[in-house]
Amino acid sequence: MALSDTFIKSAKHSGKSVGDKHSDGQGLYLHIKAAGKYWRMAYRMHDKQKTLSIGVYPAVSLAQAREARKRAKEQLAQGVDPSTAKQDDKHAAKVASTNTYEAVAREFHQNKASGWSEGHARKWLRMNELYLFPELRRKPLEEIKTKDVLAALQKVEAKGTLSTAHDLQQMAGQVLRYAVQTGRIEQNPAPDLRGALRPHIAKHFAAVLEPEKVAALLRAMDSYNGSPTTKIALRLAALFFQRPGNIRAMEWTWIDLDKAMLTIPPASMKRTLNEKVNGRQHHVPLAKQAIAALKELQPLTGSGRYVFPGARSSLRPMSDNTINAALKRMDFGSDDHVGHGFRAMARTMIAERMTGIDADMVEAQLGHGKKGALGGAYDRAEYMEQRRAMMQTWADYLDRLRVGAEVIPLVTKVAQIQAKSAYSPLDESASSY
Known part of the structure; x- marks a missing residue:
């Protein structure tokens, strides 16, 4: 007998140490324990009985649990272990969360700062925090294009701080080159920025000379x-x-x-x-x-x-x-x-x-x-x-x-x-x- 939202909401833990299992059919069941209500799916893979953890009720609703069961059935039909696929998805999500410009920039800074002077290390990170992280931090590295970096640099350029914009261009290039070296991305979009910013002509310190x-x-x-x-x-x-x-x-x-x-x-x-x-x-x-x-x-x-x-x-x-x-x-x-x-x-x-x-x-x-x-x-x-x-x-x-x-x-x-x-x-x- 299929479960209903009303039953799931009102069902209580009976006090059994092993908890109570309520089936929704095709392997899906609600496992009620003292700590909460958990969606599980029983299945066989390579002649072994296995269990897929789907989520916790009410964060995962009955409809979502059934959708997860459907995806698992499709994976089984293709010879894919749903539990293994779930772990792969979690790993991919974790990698994606640490594969942003900010995450890689901080990793690059941490690796290189010991070889830099204290002042340069502090300035490098501070400039990224002020100008590049707000523009690029949430975008996965593989989605960052030359135009995205240029847009961030042009905001700085528009303020008239050309030297800062050119410094940031160099810093972005370092981070993206490091991303290529560590296998995060295949191609560095930074070299294509060459010549995109207005030239910065260094001004010498004013001095009386006569x-x-x-x-x-x-x-x-x-x-x-x-x-x-x-x-x-x-x-x-x-x-x-x-x-x-x-x-x-x-x-x-x-x-x-x-x-x-x-x-x-x-x-x-x-x-x-x-x-x-x-x-x-x-x-x-x-x-x-x-x-x-x-x-x-x-x-x-x-x-x-x-x-x-x-x-x-x-x-x-x-x-x-x-x-x-x-x-x-x-x-x-x-x-x-x-x-x-x-x-x-x-x-x-x-x-x-x-x-x-x-x-x-x-x-x-x-x-x-x-x-x-x-x-x-x-x-x-x-x-x-x-x-x-x-x-x-x-x-x-x-x-x-x-x-x-x-x-x-x-x-x-x-x-x-x-x-x-x-x-x-x-x-x-x-x-x-």
Whole structure:
């Protein structure tokens, strides 16, 4: 006798430990236990009695249970075991749920992040979370077409952030290439995006490069009436020409005033993770003017960790916007000169205004690695004497500009030192910093 909805709804567990079975015919029955009501189907396959679990009532209704019985009968007629087919379907559903762009992107990130710098790993995931996951997260990878990725990128492009759009295009390509490599999809649609976005022309950091303008900037820095620590940070940015992040996060333990040396740990340099772990320290010889500035600052911040502590907490370094905000107050806006511009200012003016200083020497002081596959591995000469002379010459040059002295190209002490040490610009062992 077939079951009815009314009977199923009102049927109770009798208290038997094995439960109560109520047949609907053709193998289908309702198994009532203390924990609930379960749909089951009894069938034979390869001369073995087997049971198919269909679902739990009322989540699975009588009509749905009968439809499941019908599908099972059809599978049996084709020689397919319904229980095995169900497990295959569950596995396929599980694979599909982990075969989305977001799932594969997170897996790719987890596998690769240990080889990336912490900052890059954090930025990579955050950018995907902000821009690509919302657009692609629920779509199975095999359904993602070139047009789908392009649509997500064009939303970013429309905001005017072309560099971000191009970065995301590269990231999407990495994820989809990884999906091909791990057998999730057969073809990567990302390469077809080449040329689809508007070209991004990188804009160099604004910097003053002419002696007259540099002189005006230096005098404005001397007249700056803001925080004394910010004023000295500006002065040292010009003297050191290091990255703004290294200056604002500079620690007192990095400085040896007696030896006139700033030593930046490799982990704090802008390098790959391998270079951060295995690389050398970056040495910055201190000119007399830099030592004087640091001694002036010592009574203010010397008892703490950071040379330039944050305004709100001494446990954190100065904000990354402090220098640019100070420059803006001095009427040197983002189109005139920014904190990073001190590096371009030094690099350009040393090349154009100071004869006898080889470009490799300046690159070493900027913290740029030697180019070439073997540059970092074998090129370990520091040329500290020449670099010390260069930094003092640069500091003296800035002083001459500040007071308005007529400055002509200088033959520096560096040239004399290089001549004594028989240094040649063609020497393959130029500095690797």
